[in-house]
Amino acid sequence: MSHLDVHRLSGGYVAGTPAIEDVSFTAGPREIVGVLGPNGGGKSTLLHGILGELPVRSGQVTAVPAAHVRQLDRTRLDFPVTALDVALMGAYGRTPWYRRLARADRAAALAALDRVDLADRAEDAFGTLSGGQRQRVLLARALVQDVELLLLDEPLSGVDAVSAARIEALLQELRDEGRTILFAGHDINQARRFDRVLCLHHRQIAYGPPAEVLTPEVLAATYGSELIVLEGGGLAVAVDHHAH
Amino acid sequence: MHARFSRASARTAISDVFDAPYMQRALLELVLLAVPGGVLGSWIVLRRLAFFSHAVGTATFPGLVLADAWGVPAQPVALATGLGFAGGVRGGGREGRAGADATTALLLVAALAIGIILASDVYGSGSGVDRLLFGSLLGLSDLDLWLTGGMAVLALAADAALRRTWAAGSFDPEGAASLGVRAAAGYRVLLALIAAAVVVALAAVGALLVTAALVLPAATARLVTTRLGTLQAVAVALGMAEGVAALALSRALDVGPGAALAVTGAGVFAVVAVVRR
Helix, strand or coil: CCCCEEEEEECEEEEEEEEEEEEEEEECCEEEEEEEECCCCCHHHHHHHHCCCCEEEEEEEEECCCCEEHHCCCEEEEEEEEEEHHHHHHHHCCCCCCCCCCHHHHHHHHHHHHHHHCCCCCCEEEECHHHHHHHHHHHHHHHHHHCCEEEECCCCCCHHHHHHHHHHHHHHHHHHCCCEEEEECCHHHHCCCEEEEEEECCCEEEEEEEEECCHHHHHHHHHHHHHHEEHHHHHHHCCCCCCC | HHHCCCCCCHHHHHHCCCCCHHHHHHHHHHHHHHHHHHHHHHHHHHCCCCHEEEEEHHHHHHHHHHHHHHHHCCCHEEEHHHHHHHHHHHHHCCCCCCHHHHHHHHHHHHHHHHHHHHHHHHHHCCCCCHHHHHHHCCCCCCCCCHHHHHHHHHHHHHHHHHHHHHHHHCCCCHHHHHHEEEEEEEHHHHHHHHHHHHHHHHHHHCCCCCCHHHHHHHHHHHCCCCCCCHHHHHHHHHHHHHHHHHHHHHEEEEEEEEHHHHHHHHHHHHHHHHCCC
């Protein structure tokens, strides 16, 4: 049984100018799917589309409940919450307004922080943590949601090397536990380690195992002029960091 | 000996201030008002709605002029204009966009202009305009006190029911939906509650000075607290203390209580901001 079935999904934020067109793929348990594409190529839009949050869309999405970790620069640093408070937000959706948070949820939040190696920072204000630590707290929040599908939007951008290593190891663990992970990013070499890769440039360029998909032709069609051929034949992507 | 004497006379002076029944009503009004002021004010500050709150207050002004001229109760008219304004701001510019502040500013100026034209040229409201703009603690009715008490209870109840929704929605406005939190609906309820609190505050502090009761205590508490619960408790306590001080100041200097509250609140904020730097 698949966790995610996307069929001819098109859509965007303004009627008449779709950000993504005709995207179709299926992702099952124990799969990390890399979503590659240039800035503005529709990666974030695809994740919003899967969540049903696009104002304009057509096509069909069948998905199990999902957690979304958005780009790090979208969260507020001045809000009076601790790392534990943020992790606990993962339990808000299943707690009715008239109930207090369950003891089990508190335990789950502490366990999730432990899994991202931040148990000792649970009582620290979220805004005082480093970028990588904040990203790990947001991952802990997704873990507390206890869902089978994780949608991660550039989870390693702006993240220090220690945090990045911990996050990559954790994602492998989560995959091995049976979850499906969509990982939107830029790193072609990292994508070679994923189970499947979706190349996206407004339209779906290719989808399949990395060995089949990550060819120079597909990458050229995906990235266009952002693709750089390195000495020795390697390929890299020049990333202009964007703010939108 | 000398010290004891001045303490005693200070105590007498303070109890003198609150001897008159109207001053006791005023005191009760400001103490009650400090509850929604601190509880909702904390969300106003965290959600960056201070300008919105000020604008809702100003927006009620033309409604107040009309109610005054027609001899109808001010609160329903003010609530209608306040809620209409909140809807206009939401419709004109979605939250987080640069346009929202500009829309708020535009509507604020329009409301003030319409109110002034109505007051000066259409109805000749005269000296009543002062009271509408800056409040009065002389004419507080039983209804005013009951409404403020009711608003205090409503603010506490709404905060208890919705604080997780508001927290998730304020921390991460776009991401809250994927947490299964109904953040957009919660936000609309918050805006409506702010409009209601503004209307309740009008009688005491007037259309132009509602932020003195609804924003300043929480903004000051924000400087010295790092947890949400503490922020709200400190804001409520500070609002009560500022209310008492403002009444004493108002009586001693014979100035309007709204102005006294605004000056007290702004002064405390300035001192705390400087000390905390």
